[in-house]
Amino acid sequence: MARTAVSGRLAWRIARLAGFRDETPTARTLVFDLPGWPGHLAGQHVDVRLTAADGYRAQRSYSLAAPADGDRVELTVQRVAGGEVSEHLTGPYAIGDPVEIRGPVGGWFVWRPTDPAPVLLVAGGSGIVPLMAMIRARRAAGVRTPFKLIYSLRTPAERYYADELRTPVAGLDVTYVYTRELPEGRPGIPRRIDVATLNTAGWPAEFGASCFVCGPTGFVETVADILVALGHDPHRIRTERFGPSRD
Structure with missing residues (x-):
């Protein structure tokens, strides 16, 4: 990103x-x-x-x-x-x-293996990159902190780290949301992350999860607003956003 x-x-x-x-x-x-x-x-x-x-x-x-x-x-x-x-x-x-x-x-949008709280990662497109660093840091540290990743992208061809995320890892749940084209054989229709997605694939607010959201500005603002509406502590929602650029 x-x-x-x-x-x-x-x-x-x-x-x-x-x-x-x-x-x-x-x-x-x-x-x-x-x-x-x-x-x-x-x-x-x-x-x-x-x-x-x-x-x-x-x-x-x-x-x-x-x-x-x-x-x-x-x-x-x-x-x-x-x-x-x-x-x-x-x-x-x-x-x-x-x-x-x-x-x-940067020192705010970071995850440390010493943090015992469950983690919710929500990525939009190339916003997966710093969140993947967190997933890999969890593995490298050998900790069992439960992670959930919700990864929104347009088509299956745009998946970063596809093989690595396809490999089952204890304590890591991965949910893909496709906005334009679904993988072959997957039922349903393309959709964007919404209240239902975060409610079913994320952590309940009472779990006190650390939430990290990264992606385009509009995506990040929408996800953060939904998390707050679902009862997540705004102080535990950390965001990193990017806008259109020439590079």
Whole structure:
């Protein structure tokens, strides 16, 4: 998931691409070697900067897709037509090529394995990226905190991390909501997340779940409003949103 880059006093570091895998026809997960990386929390993001031969620079911010792992940093980038950074990272960018990374950024939209409360994750499109980092952090920490993921996307072809989320994991429930096209053989009709979805696939309000909602602005606002209407504590609903951009 990309955002407008946030300025700060963090230092830029040189990272090099160590590996990649395609998640969808237009989204790619990139694994970087980043010496001196200080570590990060699930839910944080980084700034990425490219510099052309003539000195022109372009930068965007991307959510971290996996928990801290030494000097390895993992991002998932959605290619956007005309996007200066995303088209390069999902196209000609090759193993060993450098890029500048600054971070980690953000300290509110994060999940810590020491939090015992059940967790509800609600993702819209590429908003799955920081939530996947939380799912992976849970697994890496070996904790049994119960997680529920509700993942809204347009079509089955747009699923990120499809194989990983298809594998059953104790304590993790995954619900897909398709807004334009259903998987072959699945009954029903395309729909958007609504009160019924969150009421049946989410946690009851009395469970005191930590709720994380990430996606386009309209999606996030709708989901957050429904959660509050269902009785969830507004202070336990954390949101991360993004709007239309060129990258």
